[in-house]
Amino acid sequence: MNRILVSIKRVVDYNVRIRVKPDGTGVITDGVKMSVNPFDEIALEEALRIKEKGLAEEIVAVSIGPADCQQQLRTALAMGADRAVHVQTDAVVEPGSAAKLMLKIVEREQPMLAILGKQAIDDDCNQTGQMLAALWGRPQATFASKVEISGDTAQVTREVDAGLEVLEVDLPAVITTDLRLNEPRYVKLPDIMKAKKKPLETIDPSALGVSTVERLKAVKFDPPSQRSKGVMVKDVGELFTALRGKGLV
């Protein structure tokens, strides 16, 4: 069966103003709105579009993390994923461990594509997809802004510093999404009801034979240094004079 694996990470919503705990042990996440990582919504949307074109038959959403991740998996099911796999753990899961866990699911599900977000907006690591591709021994097309499947290859346009790069990769492959790949659909209420009946499987990391050891430990968290408040100028002339004074124009 032509299957697509999509990862769904639970993160602090992008609209939340993040604050560091006064004791420096983390950021404040109590009572904060949590959402699907925006890049993962884009990953799922792309999978849905590929399926709607008749190029895939099943979409499996995977999340790794604590019990609450099931909320985001239900959102994914409501968006249109066919079933969900939750690797449940309260441990800190570094990208390396997330990739190893994902590989186990890949080996079991044998997908034609694994689509991940290019980065999670909490830790901003930008690692997991590339690591999965390496461990799987398969191609990676990261930062994708266009994906075209034909037969057993995919042509992927990537957003790179120079502009746009196009790669051709053999399937199966890993793709990571950039923001302009697509605009995710909204979830409709009836779909939320239907999603409750879709299968959601829970697995323990130890059952997959992967230990989630931490090799890069958090020592402390600090707020970023603040820029000192500037001045308002009243017109262009004053702006020009100020910049000229600093030798900037």
Added chain:
Amino acid sequence: MSKILIVAEHQGGKLNAATAKCVHCASQIAGADIHVAVFASDPASVASDAARITGVSKVITVAHAAHANPMAATIAPQLAELAQGYSHVFGPSTTFGKDLMPRVAALLDAPQASDIMAVESATRFRRPIYAGNAIITVEVVAGTQLVATVRTASFDAAQSSTSAAAIESAHPSATLPQHTRFVSVSAARSDRPDMQTAKKVVSGGRALASADNFKILYQLADRMGAAVGASRAAVDAGYAPNDMQVGQTGKIIAPELYLAFGISGAIQHLTGIKDARTIVAVNKDPEAPIFEVADYGLVGDLFQIVPELDKLIASSN
């Protein structure tokens, strides 16, 4: 003692400034022995540039036709092989490095620290998380090889030196995969300075309202010798190409002067300009959040202000 391997980034036979920034970062680890690896179809000129960066003690070249267009899938297995015996493997936090380094880390079964912005010791680094709204200090477990990407906006380029390091060629035995093929890359079309190294950047947001209107920013930028940037909203709307996007998911820049016209100042945009020395914001909304970070703020219509500023600069030159 720390032994650090840095992968060089280059285009058109020239070393990219990001490499010298990585060397500067690596040289902050006490007693580090720093080597640079160059993967290219013909590495000679890049290697001789790299050999003249202060702090580099050896340059290792890997010449192969497959490296004519650098791809993570082909470089990673060879870089992982060269990386044996190094305590740290660094690359720049550009799209080249972001794509490549995690693939290398996975092959080495090493953890990766992304976007390091400060070095505290050989095992301790600071990096931004949550779009730069928090800074985490991470410590790698002793004796563990570490892969990292270096946030180039946080480090000046290491100076070039008059003496050159030794250049050696290597022939890694790792087989190159055939499953990934380069098709094309859009040619850099501009003779304006590169945004990531430019001293001045003129940037526009959704308020520009069309690709055509962006011309007033290009004109001002050319007058000032500046690069041109854009917000995500402007790029999404097609007013500017994607390589101009500044921010969390675009480019992180640290120019001496950043001029923001018609940009509201969303957190994700501000992440990209936090290290700019002087920020100027022009916005018709006095409540726009961009004014909270601006050194100079001016409330008004950019369509009047940009031409006026352009005229003032022209008449004073």
